[in-house]
Amino acid sequence: MDWGSEIIVIPAIFIGLPWLIMHYMTKWKTAGTITNDDEQLLDELYHLAKRLDDRMDTVERLVSNDHADFKPARILHDQEKDNQQLRELDRLLAEKKEGRL
Structure with a gap:
């Protein structure tokens, strides 16, 4: 070398x-x-998912009223274990916003 x-x-x-x-x-x-933009996007997506879930519940309820043999392929509407997870997410979002203000 x-x-x-x-x-x-x-x-x-x-x-x-x-x-x-x-x-x-x-x-x-x-x-x-996570950046503020990413956090904002996740917040918007979360609210969009909740709205779409509510719409899907409405559609399934309307179809099941018209057709007795209709069986929804999704999770059954308003089950406690699903709502518990949503409430936990809502609580975390509320705490995050309170800490930010």
């Missing part, structure tokens, strides 16, 4: 490698957080 390659390898090991590791550690830490 000549001096020319040692001049490149030594700084690469002692300067370049730690810089590369620190660079990606910083990227990983910032990538783990």
